[in-house]
Amino acid sequence: SNLKVKADEISLAIKSVTDKFTRVNEEFTAIRARVTQLESQLENASFIDAQALTDRKNQIVAEKTSVSAKSRDIAARVSANTLALANIRRQSAELIKHEEHYRWMKALSDTANGRISQREKLMLETYIQKTYFDNIIRKANLRLLMMTGGQYELVRRETGYNQGAQSGLDLDVKDHYNGTLRSVKTLSGGESFKASLSLALGLSDEIQSSAGGVRLDTMFVDEGFGSLDEDSLNQAMNALMGLTEGNRLVGIISHVAELKQRIDKQIIVTKDKSGGSSVKLQT
Structure with missing residues (x-):
């Protein structure tokens, strides 16, 4: 019985070894077949240069480093440009505001200085002068109409004689006898x-009406009477005599003989042979 047991054990051991051998042999066969397959593939494969691959790898790494550096540089420039753009936009807004203010100020300046194109060239100073001048002309016409028997009346010219110059202070004269309007330069000496x-x-x-109570108590008229005919002289004297009302003194400086007969109080200045002058008061 002991032999039988040992025989069974030996039989089992042999079977185990046989099975293991079979598995190992199968694995060997499979591996050999795989080796054969790989050898077949190697026969058709091209040669790979390991050094070339290493060199290419190093080149790619260098390019990557360069691209990274450029990327950082571009990022820095983008950041700087972004700040510059924000600054430009801010300054542009300020510039627009200043330009609008400049245009407003220039328009005001052009208006005040009479520099607006296709408009009457009238400076602010001239505009103020024109306003006072109109008042003077209205009062002057009361005298002129009386001295000319209602013939002449002064009219301020809206445009200057020179179209490119400042305008508004030139004078024309209206002739009520023939209905014409002409320049004061066409008037005769007496006129x-x-x-x-x-x-x-x-x-x-x-001056007296706008100066707040200021009065002109004295006025001197120098020459010009010699250019007047008799009727004109009478009209001028009547106007001047009207000014003497209210204790106003009107002095006339003239060589016209007829005035000596009309004026009682005179200061007569006579030239001496010695080159000097003498003064005589006649009342």
């Missing part, structure tokens, strides 16, 4: 004197 005297009297009237 010009009447117009000048009327303006002087108009200025005097305007």
Whole structure:
């Protein structure tokens, strides 16, 4: 019985070894077949240069490093440009505001200085002068109409004689006898004197009416009477005599003989042979 047991054990051991051998042999066969397959593939494969691959790898790494550096540089430039853009936009907004203010100020300046195109060239100073000048002309015309028998009336010209210059202070004269309007430069000597005297009297009237109680108590008229005919002289004297009302002193400086007969109080200045002058008071 002991032999039988040992025989069974030996039989089992042999079977185990046989099975293991069979498995190992099968695995060997499979591996050999795989080796054969790989060898077949290697026969058709191209040669791989390991050094070339290493060199290519190093090149790619260098390119990556360069691209990274450029990327960082571009990022820095983008950041700087973003700040610059924000600054430009802020300054642009300020510039627009200043430009609008400049345009407003320039328009005001052009208006005040009479520099607006296709408009009357009238400076602010001239505009103020024109306003007072109109008042003077209105008062002067009261005198001129009386001195010319209702013939002449002064009219301020809206446009200057020179179209490119400042305008608004030139004068025309309206002739009520023939209905014409012409330049004061066309007036004769006597007529010009009447117009000048009327303006002087108009200025005097305007100063007194707008100066808050200021009075012009004394006025001197120098020459011009010699250019007047008899009727014109009478009209001018009547206007001047009207000014003496209210204790106003009107002095006339003239060589016209007829005035000596009309004026009682005189200061007569006579030139001496020695080159000097003598003064005589006649009352």
